Amino acid sequence: MLTDRINRVARKVPTWAVYILCLIPVPVLLYMGQTGGLGREPIRALEQELGGIALKLLIIGLCITPLRRFAGVNLIRFRRTMGVLAFTYVALHLLVWAVLDVQSPGRVWADILKRPYITIGMAAFVLMIPLALTSNNRSVRALGAAWRRLHLFTYPIAILAALHFIWLRKGFQLEPLVYLAVILGLLALRVPVLLRKVVT
Amino acid sequence: MAYRWKNDLTRDHATPHDVYVNRRQLIGGALGLGLIGSAGMARADGDALVPNSYEDITQYNNYYEFGTGKGDPARNAHALTTAPWTVVIDGMVDNPGDYSMAQIMEAMTIEERIYRLRCVEAWSMVVPWNGFELADLLTLAGVQERAKYVAFETALRRDEMPGVRFPVLDWPYVEGLRLDEAMHPLTIMATGIYDKPIPNQNGAPMRLVVPWKYGFKSIKSIVRITLTDQEPPTAWNKALGREYGFYSNVNPNVDHPRWSQATERVVGGGLFSGRQPTLMFNGYEDEVASLYDGMDLREFY
Numbered sequence A: 001m002l003t004d005r006i007n008r009v010a011r012k013v014p015t016w017a018v019y020i021l022c023l024i025p026v027p028v029l030l031y032m033g034q035t036g037g038l039g040r041e042p043i044r045a046l047e048q049e050l051g052g053i054a055l056k057l058l059i060i061g062l063c064i065t066p067l068r069r070f071a072g073v074n075l076i077r078f079r080r081t082m083g084v085l086a087f088t089y090v091a092l093h094l095l096v097w098a099v100l101d102v103q104s105p106g107r108v109w110a111d112i113l114k115r116p117y118i119t120i121g122m123a124a125f126v127l128m129i130p131l132a133l134t135s136n137n138r139s140v141r142a143l144g145a146a147w148r149r150l151h152l153f154t155y156p157i158a159i160l161a162a163l164h165f166i167w168l169r170k171g172f173q174l175e176p177l178v179y180l181a182v183i184l185g186l187l188a189l190r191v192p193v194l195l196r197k198v199v200t
Numbered sequence B: 001m002a003y004r005w006k007n008d009l010t011r012d013h014a015t016p017h018d019v020y021v022n023r024r025q026l027i028g029g030a031l032g033l034g035l036i037g038s039a040g041m042a043r044a045d046g047d048a049l050v051p052n053s054y055e056d057i058t059q060y061n062n063y064y065e066f067g068t069g070k071g072d073p074a075r076n077a078h079a080l081t082t083a084p085w086t087v088v089i090d091g092m093v094d095n096p097g098d099y100s101m102a103q104i105m106e107a108m109t110i111e112e113r114i115y116r117l118r119c120v121e122a123w124s125m126v127v128p129w130n131g132f133e134l135a136d137l138l139t140l141a142g143v144q145e146r147a148k149y150v151a152f153e154t155a156l157r158r159d160e161m162p163g164v165r166f167p168v169l170d171w172p173y174v175e176g177l178r179l180d181e182a183m184h185p186l187t188i189m190a191t192g193i194y195d196k197p198i199p200n201q202n203g204a205p206m207r208l209v210v211p212w213k214y215g216f217k218s219i220k221s222i223v224r225i226t227l228t229d230q231e232p233p234t235a236w237n238k239a240l241g242r243e244y245g246f247y248s249n250v251n252p253n254v255d256h257p258r259w260s261q262a263t264e265r266v267v268g269g270g271l272f273s274g275r276q277p278t279l280m281f282n283g284y285e286d287e288v289a290s291l292y293d294g295m296d297l298r299e300f301y
Helices: A002-012 A015-023 A025-035 A042-071 A076-102 A105-114 A116-133 A137-143 A145-168 A174-188 A191-199 B017-031 B038-042 B054-059 B072-079 B101-107 B134-141 B179-183 B235-239 B285-292
Strands: B086-091 B097-100 B111-118 B123-133 B149-154 B174-178 B188-193 B207-209 B222-228 B263-266
Touching: A002 A076, A015 A025, A015 A076, A025 A042, A042 A076, A042 A145, A042 A174, A076 A105, A076 A116, A105 A116, A116 A145, A137 A145, A145 A174, B054 B123, B054 B188, B086 B101, B097 B101, B101 B134, B111 B207, B123 B134, B123 B207, B134 B179, B134 B188, B134 B222, B149 B179, B174 B179, B179 B285
Parallel strands: B086 B222, B123 B263
Antiparallel strands: B086 B097, B111 B123, B123 B188, B149 B174, B149 B222, B188 B207
């Protein structure tokens, strides 16, 4: 009953509306950063907010397939939307880090090479580039089965993103571990299906 | 032994708190979303080193007992009961015992010290502290000849500190100094900021300030001071020994394993705040470098 209703409503929602809705935090955060709403040190806060939203969007994207399989809720139309939005936020996160925070190309490069948590964050971003570039209908049609395989990279990307989060915190903190546990749980739900595919 | 050090930073250029707020509203209203952020006005003289605003100092804090977010201590620390307050001074002292805060304040000479504060996370502030030299308190307790180190401990109140429910660190927070560091004229116990009683989130009623070391050495809300002949354990060193050493002197040439320590960002500069080079011993090299003569600062980080 409820799933039917959700599916009916979801069919009517255009993806562009989801894009607009999910991008609202960008101007809001910039405004807050300018007016003191992000606290006394807005650069670091903005960087963390953007990274946090990207991680949440990745997790929402990972929920969509199991929701259909186990609950019959069909939001597959929005799976690519979530991926592209996550990529957008990661790109903004990277931009704020490089331009507002680190402020010098030499130091940005040195950090990517020398600081492992930045290296893995950067690796996740680089892995997302081909996925973002092929997140359009033409690429889906042109690549066929290869498209599905290519987009399995979402799994290592999500794990790298969670490790990046755990590693940048000082001390033993709960929040990033919860994110990793949720991601691993969502990936575990896929193992039986993936195994079946390998066997047959 | 008060007044052994003369401030090299002054408050002259600091915008008084009330004027600052009014001007902020005026400018903020006039410029709206303009590129000059209203928060940026806190630093009226550009790169000149002037004390941070009272808001910067009291709303951007690391005090993990009240949460790991920078705004958490300002939100949660009101729950801390700071009166009455007793500090136990024990170990190798002639007069061990419980010292009440009132007793300590009575015996000490309070003066203003305007110090740079450099966090290990590569941000910094300038803070006008009110406090007394730690040396005076230790002299009151009577340091014995065999004492070589001073150990400090923060209050642990499970019902007042929401952050201690999770073992981010091995509570209670502990810190330590070598005795010569503790007796140095720059080392103070702070009991106020901008001539007001020190707010809870900044370590009320009494916290250590060691301006040439990373901020986490300056332990807050102290309940115990122990004189000892052994190097005492320190909270961050116990948690991540490879990243946080016993000395933790500010040093732009020795990077934290996960980030560079060469530069820092002064808090309160807004979205377009620049970075400035970090100074050796946080700018107190002339005063303290001799404490570490002959030591490899890369080994004793």
